[in-house]
Amino acid sequence: TDTSADALRTPIVAVLGHVDHGKTSLLDKIRGSAVIEGEAGAITQHIGATAVPLDVVSDMAGELVDPDDFDLPGLLFIDTPGHHSFTTLRSRGGALADIAVLVVDVNDGFQPQTLEAINILQNTQTPFIVAANKVDTVPGWNPNEDSPIKPSYDAQSDRVRGDLDDRLYAIIGELSDQGFSADMYWRVQDFQNNIGVVPVSAMTGEGVPDLLAVMMGLSQRYMKEEMAIDVDGPGVGTVLEVKEERGFGTTVDIVLYDGTIHEDDTIVVGGENQPIVTEVRALLQPRPLAEIRTESRFEQVESVGAAAGIKVAAPDLDEAMAGAPIRVVGDRDLDEVIEEVRAELAQVAVDTEEDGVVVKADTLGSLEAMADALSEAEIPIVRAEVGDIAPRDVAVASTAEDELHRAILGFNVDVLGDAADRADVEDVKIYTDDVIYQLVEEYDTFVEDQRQ
Ligand code: GTP
Numbered sequence: 001t002d003t004s005a006d007a008l009r010t011p012i013v014a015v016l017g018h019v020d021h022g023k024t025s026l027l028d029k030i031r032g033s034a035v036i037e038g039e040a041g042a043i044t045q046h047i048g049a050t051a052v053p054l055d056v057v058s059d060m061a062g063e064l065v066d067p068d069d070f071d072l073p074g075l076l077f078i079d080t081p082g083h084h085s086f087t088t089l090r091s092r093g094g095a096l097a098d099i100a101v102l103v104v105d106v107n108d109g110f111q112p113q114t115l116e117a118i119n120i121l122q123n124t125q126t127p128f129i130v131a132a133n134k135v136d137t138v139p140g141w142n143p144n145e146d147s148p149i150k151p152s153y154d155a156q157s158d159r160v161r162g163d164l165d166d167r168l169y170a171i172i173g174e175l176s177d178q179g180f181s182a183d184m185y186w187r188v189q190d191f192q193n194n195i196g197v198v199p200v201s202a203m204t205g206e207g208v209p210d211l212l213a214v215m216m217g218l219s220q221r222y223m224k225e226e227m228a229i230d231v232d233g234p235g236v237g238t239v240l241e242v243k244e245e246r247g248f249g250t251t252v253d254i255v256l257y258d259g260t261i262h263e264d265d266t267i268v269v270g271g272e273n274q275p276i277v278t279e280v281r282a283l284l285q286p287r288p289l290a291e292i293r294t295e296s297r298f299e300q301v302e303s304v305g306a307a308a309g310i311k312v313a314a315p316d317l318d319e320a321m322a323g324a325p326i327r328v329v330g331d332r333d334l335d336e337v338i339e340e341v342r343a344e345l346a347q348v349a350v351d352t353e354e355d356g357v358v359v360k361a362d363t364l365g366s367l368e369a370m371a372d373a374l375s376e377a378e379i380p381i382v383r384a385e386v387g388d389i390a391p392r393d394v395a396v397a398s399t400a401e402d403e404l405h406r407a408i409l410g411f412n413v414d415v416l417g418d419a420a421d422r423a424d425v426e427d428v429k430i431y432t433d434d435v436i437y438q439l440v441e442e443y444d445t446f447v448e449d450q451r452q
């Protein structure tokens, strides 16, 4: 047997898409089917992430995946609940996700967050496939539980198939409008340059075997080199969330994408003001198959290797930031690692101009996404920061020379009371929203009104 599997890390698969299009259901289906197949013990569900080992993938995918063809250990799925985490995980240096699944509801088609997801995948050059979800809702659909999609599709009536085709071609058309060559996945030869559309149902499981097979193939064929890592090297990851945990104080939920992290390791974490140097007190894994967000009981483990999701408890994490890098120091020079973390944070720092609007966002990832959207709309930024809108932001905005730049755009943040009062006095406009494009639009409308 091939021993190179030891050195290949699990590919990270981000599941993205518009709200309610079925991202979590799809993962639930994958988790649930595994339980039904008696594989619960083999599934590890981590923070915001579900690791599905190769044997489980091959069980679910049936004849579509022959485990002997693969030397990857499996797939690590990252659920992105709503817009918020979606941007967070597009963080640091190389994209955190190796590949992505864009979930599109066949009834709903492309929606604002679908487009946002596509833009970011385009910017980060992340290969992706489209899961055209909820095929079971096509009127007259005759379900075939957990079947590969082709036989199920072929078994539908002409009318049902025609109805589904219309919806699928609408999605393929939308992809083509975005500059992608796309087709039904079974007609795609080269998944790197063409987007495969996989019809699925998270409800009935139809198409899930195909989805898993395509993702395994994509990772194995195109990503293998990137999967080869020094598993024993010092851990490198990205902070997904900063959370209070009873008995542990402030903790960070991270996705580790390289190396290994141990208890007592010295780590450097990106902080609001400067890199935080601290020591791992505990590594906490949610129970297998527990839902991350509501998980309250954790198993303490001594070490974890990439790729994995894990909660890290350590002192002094109060100022840690979602989207920031986390690095294990290991036997390297501490100052060097601090500089690396600082550089990674600075990389995120947005290009600013002499005159422009003030931008605030809840995470580094969403700040980046905001900066991208504003740059596309040719709106200059004078200052971009993570955090709620505070009086000093109003002070900065009020100094804008161009009247049109006396504005603060806040993504997913609160406006502190004093800031709102001060903005009134200083005649600074504050816009907040949790959809980036709407935020940009609101500001654009203001600009147009002023120009008339
Ligand atoms: P957010 O996390 O809020 O962005 O949503 P999501 O994309 O994770 O969607 P979720 O999985 O929560 O599903 C939203 C709704 O759609 C739920 O009521 C699901 O039961 C339903 N749903 C998801 N997939 C399917 C499907 O394949 N068929 C049908 N009929 N319903 C589905």
Ligand code: MG
Binding pocket: 023, 024, 025, 079, 080, 081, 082
């Ligand atoms: Mg969800």
